[in-house]
Amino acid sequence: MLERDFPEIRALPLFAGIAADSFEALMRGAYLQTFPPQIDLIREGDPSDFLHVVTEGAVEMFASWSGRDTVIQTVRPVSTFILAATIRDAPYLMSARTISRSRLVLIPSQDVRDVFEADPAFARAVVMDLAQCYRSVVKHTKDLKLRNSIERLANYLLRQRKAAGDAAAFQLPVEKRRLAAFLGMTPENLSRAFRSLEAYGVVTDGASVRINDPSDLVGFARPTPLIDDGDL
Amino acid sequence: MLERDFPEIRALPLFAGIAADSFEALMRGAYLQTFPPQIDLIREGDPSDFLHVVTEGAVEMFASWSGRDTVIQTVRPVSTFILAATIRDAPYLMSARTISRSRLVLIPSQDVRDVFEADPAFARAVVMDLAQCYRSVVKHTKDLKLRNSIERLANYLLRQRKAAGDAAAFQLPVEKRRLAAFLGMTPENLSRAFRSLEAYGVVTDGASVRINDPSDLVGFARPTPLIDDGDL
DNA sequence: AAGGTTGATTGACATTTATCAATCTGCCTT
DNA sequence: AAGGCAGATTGATAAATGTCAATCAACCTT
Structure with a gap:
């Protein structure tokens, strides 16, 4: 019942303005998974295999070093995460785990990169999304360093x-x-x-x-x- | 003698792959300025008027709150800064000042947004740039929180x-x-x-x-x- | 209802980091 | 060369934050 999620994914700013066949190309390879709480979804350092979309529940993005842990952000429905790694085809910088029962749509990274190359509207939407992500981390950094x-x-x-x-x-x-x-x-x-x-x-x-x-x-x-x- | 800077700006990943007339459109409205050290270039909160390119010298991006200051990054030639604010047409989140004698090329933000809409190659290059910026701030955040x-x-x-x-x-x-x-x-x-x-x-x-x-x-x-x- | 588990809170204390004041140092100007 | 200035360093101290252990509270499960 993956199709149930299509409308609300399509409504995301990232996908709202893209061509119909672009969206279809992304959804064709996508699949749905439901996870209980406390499940590790991705681990920092792993290659980017899927763009993740949370449609229900909540996901925590965290990072570790030398036995220490920290939370970078919490992702709530409906939004994507690890878009930057997907587009750049680079390893994840953060790990992710569910913090409640969650429903995720996984879109193969290669499909995302293909549509990104083919559909300018999608490329522009990715820009807007990434610019917002960037600014949001900058604000978090200011919060940390100034307060x-x-x-x-x-x-x-x-x-x-x-x-x-x-x-x-x-x-x-x-x-x-x-x-x-x-x-x-x-x-x-x-x-x-x-x-x-x-x-x-x-x-x-x-x-x-x-x-x-x-x-x-x-x-x-x-x-x-x-x-x-x-x-x- | 603005033209002197064109080749090295063109060589930036952000501009290397874009159409010739896109680049021309960007450079047409651009102008050059040279600044002594310790000059404030932009102030956080101001609307984004120009995309800045440093071609010589060094620029410090910083932020303030309640009388406290912090440096977010230092920009060295040849690179751009405040691309995210320019594209989103949003206020700057950081201030910038020269820390040595610097040569800057200023590209009107509206021109950047126009070319961004018109040239898919540029839109894709902006994505790559922003994704890198984003990941670099995430790394900085991890550095701050984990060490x-x-x-x-x-x-x-x-x-x-x-x-x-x-x-x-x-x-x-x-x-x-x-x-x-x-x-x-x-x-x-x-x-x-x-x-x-x-x-x-x-x-x-x-x-x-x-x-x-x-x-x-x-x-x-x-x-x-x-x-x-x-x-x- | 009892027991167990997990997260939250508290207190005592240690460590880290900031602040303030006093030099010190290198560099620039005259 | 002398003076002045800005940045760097140092020491003393204070404040912020972390650690550890104990306790508490809430929520499960049975």
């Missing part, structure tokens, strides 16, 4: 609040230990950072977070679109 | 050594305070990191660095292509 851990958490919470439609309370979308790794700190430190933010009206209970006075937190976090705006 | 400051310096020195053709001694290409910012530490800390590396045969004298026993330093630094290989 300390409490500031990173404060701004993360404000971003989540916005993503939740400025709701006063929302749920963290990932486990705290994963959030800690994403924010570049240990789980212990994240706990303490949450404690520190109580002074600015942040109340947590498990995965649920309430921001009592956003303007107070904003005063501390000093968010800037040049780091915190997802669309930019 | 401490001494390890970052050790691996940086090994990369420089390789760039210098595995010479036993080489010059640091930037001032130490800039290197410190790039590596995500203070200048004081960089000094101490150099001292720590003396134990592994790293001898410095001003900007010149000698690595007596590379295998010793490698043993400490544990470089990996997935972070330290520039081509990957």
Whole structure:
């Protein structure tokens, strides 16, 4: 029942504007897989064999070195990952694992490269996608290098609040230990950072977070679109 | 004497394979500027007006937040910068300043976007460029999140050594305070990191660095292509 | 309901990194 | 040659962050 996913994949900016036969060429070789949580999908260093599309669930991109681990990003439906490696035909720089039951569509990398060569509209869409990915990593780098851990958490919470439609309370979308790794700190430190933010009206209970006075937190976090705006 | 730069710009992977009239269209509106050191070229947040090409000198890309500064990368001839912002017609995420006397060719962003729409070969070249930029920032992020400051310096020195053709001694290409910012530490800390590396045969004298026993330093630094290989 | 497992939290402590102030050094200018 | 300046280094100290061990809490499973 792979076809069930076609419409929402087609709706992705990466595929929305491409020729019908290009899309068909990509989907012809594609196949569907469903995975339980905690399954390793790809390992950094491996050659790029498939472009991955998450249509359900959630996937964590992480990297390791000398026994240490860190999370680079979390991918949620509907989006692709490891496009850059696929296009350049280069080894993955990140590993990926499911963090919940997930449905993935796998498109053979060679097909992606073929369509990329043949369909200019697809090439342009890839550019837009990669430019956004690039800018998003740059923002993450700025976050890491310019802010300390409490500031990173404060701004993360404000971003989540916005993503939740400025709701006063929302749920963290990932486990705290994963959030800690994403924010570049240990789980212990994240706990303490949450404690520190109580002074600015942040109340947590498990995965649920309430921001009592956003303007107070904003005063501390000093968010800037040049780091915190997802669309930019 | 803008034309003097055309051949080496044309030789860039970004422009090498594009149609003659595409290249001509880009160069028609382009103009040349020469700057002394320490001149601000662009400021983060500004709209993207020109694609910049450095043909001589060196340009530092940096970012600021709340009175703090950090260096994201240094751009050396011959290369472009802020391609992603240009293509997406989005504000710059980084500022740029010259760090030595520099010669820049400025191509109006609108021309770049026009050629991007019209010439599929250019669109594909932009993809390759952006994919590389993206992967390079990912590597930088991994470096920052997975290594401490001494390890970052050790691996940086090994990369420089390789760039210098595995010479036993080489010059640091930037001032130490800039290197410190790039590596995500203070200048004081960089000094101490150099001292720590003396134990592994790293001898410095001003900007010149000698690595007596590379295998010793490698043993400490544990470089990996997935972070330290520039081509990957 | 009991037990087991996993993640979160806390406290004590160690390590890393930053800050501040004081030289030191090399280079430039006059 | 003297002075001045900017960057680099050093030492003392503070702050931030990590580590380790213990405990707690929530959620499974049976």
